[in-house]
Amino acid sequence: MNQKYNASESLNTKAPVMLVTGSAKRIGAAIVKSAHNQGYRVIIHCHRSEQEANTLANELNKIRVGSAVIIVSDLAVVNDSAALEQFVQTIMQAFGQLDVLVHNASRFYPTPLNNINHAQWDELFLTNAKAPLLLSQALLPYLKNQRGCIISLLDIHAHDKPFSNYAVYSMAKAAHRMMVQSLALEMAPNVRVNGVAPGVNILPETNSDQALDDVQQRRIIDSIPMQRIGQPDDIAHAVLYLAQANYVTGEIITVDGGRSLTLTGGS
Template sequence: MNQISTDASSMNQLAPVMLVTGSAKRIGAAIIRAAHSQGYRVIIHCHHSEHEANALADTLNHSRPNSATIIIADLAIVNNDADLRQLVTNILAAFGQLDVLVHNASRFYPTPFGYINHAQWDELFLSNAKAPLLLSQALMPYLKAQRGCIISLLDIHADNKPFSGYTVYNMAKAAHRMMVQSLALEMAPYVRVNGVAPGVNILPESDSDQALDLVQQQNIVNSIPMQRVGTPDNIAHSVLYLAQANYVTGEIISVDGGRSLTLAGHNC
């Protein structure tokens, strides 16, 4: 039993490490669970969802000890150089290395034209463009040391099909999309950079200000060639593929059931 335990511990210490921002719930948590099931050690980042992050880490550590940890941080920390350096120190202290960085954290809400304000601009661009860029830059030396990769969660609306009523969000995600392509050049050949563009892979929570009624939900299903809403696991599968596809960089995979083939920008 001691030999088996020692071997398992040694294998765990050699396992690659993945950090997923905004990963206590929903799509981020699905990516964490899928990566962990494939042998990764995982860093769960959250800001407000500390309870959910701890519960997820506890579950994963129960199945494989010392394989999951959490980092709590407001991504606005990238606005302060000293605080950002401390965040990087905390990330590296978790397991001593970083192999995969997944930019999942994102704010999403409408900004009707005529009522757009500075606070909306700052918040949406922070989470969807500025934080991913500056966090990538700060972690570049460690990703380079591991010949690692960056994977960004984007949006099918960020590529010439804007979401009506969401101008600032559309612009921020389009900037993030260009970041993926730019960094694929800047960080080659040592670090690969790719993206996953979801369609409707999860519906808004029923108690949120983005909740959809049954008619809206059916309209969405009718607009998808596959005639069903996707799942967070569909996204996680594509993220893991990109994490392991060592000759793929600068690519963005749409995971949308074919919806982007027929989509014009609209509200639902």
């Protein structure tokens, strides 16, 4: 386990605090920036993207001194009760409170049938189901103190429309979806729990094993009623709405340009 905490004293000790897991780049970073723009103090969590996290924190702290901190940790920390407790204390040392917990960190890759192994199962379920549940449980007392909320990033394939060759990922996200609905009941009325289900709101990085060629991108765009790939900010706007929607719990907002209307599952 590797944890790192980096903070400076915030000038505004009354601003709400948001923690976003896996938020050094891409959609997570967009959520952090949007929250910061609305006056939140932000905790940027990362595992392997420490350089990007530092760059983001420095950018935000130039806007408001002491308004952003980073925490570096593998989410496998949830597998050890003592390590998890230390992780929670590190989170709470940042600003002394927590108002919004956003589960954004996620691993995503195919697991074709006949090649599925224990390591894939463990990794995909860790980031997409187990860590969100155990971290929510561990942080509940602090969220309850603030009458705060939890927001989970899900997937349009997590509900009745599985993605071919991604059985383990789809199963894990489906479990995460049920977590949102279950915890919304169990944590009410003190903590609200909601989710956002993106469609194609960001393409895989061009240098990754998930990169898409021009033909694949065109096929995806043609399947979206809005006829364009979404933007990370589209997800961030939904997250910020849920963070402030005081009478909404147990809901999952789909942000996919209408893709769910044409989606039948499969490839």
